[in-house]
Amino acid sequence: MGRSTRTKTTGTERGSAQGVAPCPFAVDDRTIAGHAQDIRLRLYRPLIGLAVPALLYLHGGGFTSGSLEEADETASAIAAGTPALVVSVGYSLAPAHPFPTAAQDAYRAALWTAETAPSLGVAHGGLGVVGYDAGGHVAASLTFLARDLGGVSLAAQALLGPMLDPSLTRASRGGIGDAGGKDGGKARLLDSTIADCARCYRAYLPEAAQRLHPYAAPLESRRLGGLPPALIVTAQNDMLRTEAEQYAAGLIAAGVPTEVTRFSAISHDALPGHRPALQAVTDFLRRRLPAARA
Numbered sequence: 001m002g003r004s005t006r007t008k009t010t011g012t013e014r015g016s017a018q019g020v021a022p023c024p025f026a027v028d029d030r031t032i033a034g035h036a037q038d039i040r041l042r043l044y045r046p047l048i049g050l051a052v053p054a055l056l057y058l059h060g061g062g063f064t065s066g067s068l069e070e071a072d073e074t075a076s077a078i079a080a081g082t083p084a085l086v087v088s089v090g091y092s093l094a095p096a097h098p099f100p101t102a103a104q105d106a107y108r109a110a111l112w113t114a115e116t117a118p119s120l121g122v123a124h125g126g127l128g129v130v131g132y133d134a135g136g137h138v139a140a141s142l143t144f145l146a147r148d149l150g151g152v153s154l155a156a157q158a159l160l161g162p163m164l165d166p167s168l169t170r171a172s173r174g175g176i177g178d179a180g181g182k183d184g185g186k187a188r189l190l191d192s193t194i195a196d197c198a199r200c201y202r203a204y205l206p207e208a209a210q211r212l213h214p215y216a217a218p219l220e221s222r223r224l225g226g227l228p229p230a231l232i233v234t235a236q237n238d239m240l241r242t243e244a245e246q247y248a249a250g251l252i253a254a255g256v257p258t259e260v261t262r263f264s265a266i267s268h269d270a271l272p273g274h275r276p277a278l279q280a281v282t283d284f285l286r287r288r289l290p291a292a293r294a
Contacts, residue, residue: 023048023080029068032112035104036097040090041112042068043120044079051123053289054085054113055156056142058106060133060272062163062200063094074272078130081282084289085122087113091138094203099210102134103141110142110152125290126155126228130281132272134200136162140218140247143227156288158231158281161271162244165219166201166211168194170243193239193268219247224254231284232260233277238268259284 028043046052057078059071068075068090079086091105110127131139136159146154165171171194205211214221232248234241241262251258261280263271271277 023083025076025079025083027076032108034092034108035101036092039092039105039109040068041109042072042075042088042090044076044086044088045120046079046083046085048083051121051291052084053082053125053128053155053285053291054087054117054120054122055082055128055130055285055289056106056109056113056139057086057088058091058129058131058135058138058142059088060135060161061093062197063102063134063137063204064200065093066134071272074132074278077278078282078285081278082285082289084128084285085113085120094200095206098203099205099213099216100141102138102204103145103215106138106142107145107149107152110146110154114152123289123291126153128156128158128228128285128289129154130158130160130285131162132160133268134163134204136160136244137164137218140164141215144215144218144221147226154228155290156231156285157228158233158284159244159247160233160277160281161235161238161240161268162218162232162247163197163200163240164217164247165243166205166217167220168197168201170219170246171197171239172242197239219243219250221250224250224256227251227254227256229257229288230259231281232258233271233280234260234262235266235268235271235274236262236264237266238271240268 024047026045030041031038057075059066071088075086075088089109091102129139146152234244248258248260
């Protein structure tokens, strides 16, 4: 498969801003076989001379957009801040590649990472997965696939503003922002966002029956036991906040060690670049992944 490599000789400024010592890392592009087509991976490998944990990063974009390039800052910040080998996954996008392609691409990327780990200087133990927006949905689906199919062990999951409910019945229509959802302009903006999410779900789940599948509707799943420890990160001004926090409650009820962190006065779009949110993610990963060090 294809491969190209380059090296960043200094740590990311975002990593330094979070109070983490600069961590140089190599950036290595690979191409692997996906579910329906070849997919790109971008590896961020810390050059610290020690074995590090590995994790996947799954970008946002509502299943229909997003790229490795757009995910670069977030993925590199997590690589430097943990530190860890971060494999950013360029999963196939809808509508050309609907469910379950994105989840299956993530599963194949996890298998590839586990199989390639010895040559990448990765510490023994399970992988982590971090996902934002639709990537949070794909990450949750990946945890189900890893549990049900085996082949790879996941030690931690961190979901930032995840899309988890295709029905959108839990979307917050009030209590968003300072106006509490009462301001007319805010209400119109919220309705537009719900419509955008609905279009994204229709592209990824074009058949109504698919929206009942547990891998497609994580919030509806009645079998959450055996999933990896979770961090759920939400934004106060995010219509997806309620469903994400309900999912956290479901994980806790199923006995999954789960932490929830909500950040006030920020929006859904701000989460992947919000320094305190990324700090929460790297703190969680350092505690949950093998051989992770501050």
